[in-house]
Amino acid sequence: MKKLGLLTILTILLLGSCNRGHINETEVDYDRMMVRIAEIEIVPEFRDDYVAILKEEAEASVRLEPGVICIYPMFQQDNPNQIRLLEIYASEEAYQSHLQSPHFIHYKTSTKHMVKSLQLVDMEALDPETMPALFLKLGE
Template identity: 60%
Template sequence: MKYIKIGIIIILSGHLSVSCGESTAEKNSAFQTDAMMVRIAEIEIDSNYVDDYIDILKVESEASVRLEPGVICIFPMYQKGNPTQIRLLEIYANKEAYEAHLKTPHFKHYKESTLHMIKSLDLVDMESIDPDTMLEIFRKNWHQNGIKKWEY
């Protein structure tokens, strides 16, 4: 019975912040998916600096997500079998959040300390094909982590 009550509370809190019955327009205004800035950073690292670069990137991406409310996601990864090919999935609440990110001490430190390690950088701005599914990804995370509302 206790678990049923907890489940009902979680479902109701989810419906208060993001109702499954809302229209797409209402969801987008609540989460502002139309304002989100999504990009993929394609980075090639000098093979002499891969470990150093990854160490610095891990610190920067963690700090960005933890400290900046407008940074929804900075997900670093590299190609299997080729760690010099780094990719970052970056999602910001809006362009202003991205611009604020560029001014943070942790991003400036990352940029200054890795500049000599980067052979190439291409920032590819993306558009979401299915914003409703993006919302479902976030909704799953919120429900699993007990988050009650989107704040930034």
């Protein structure tokens, strides 16, 4: 039952935090796409506040920024203060634009004291052409 509840929550977050329409309606240059994992450790007493601000930022980024394909927040099951974000941007330019957005600036400035550590890990998709099918499948 616990796994089913977590799966439901993760599915809802993914549907709300990944721009299914954008990747399927727009020609994506996979060679320019930027994929990153943000590894964040939160100060335990700020976890609830941090999560609330992060969820607002992720939703606004996907909804308002065409170049933000996905911001998918997760936490480790055995350590909920360990947050991971899957971030997918159409390009480096889309990412740089995202960093200047009002919702990202609000997130960054209001959570700075809540973050113990942050590491950004750039990734390379092994099969990016399958991504549109993944997002379509979530809408079924």
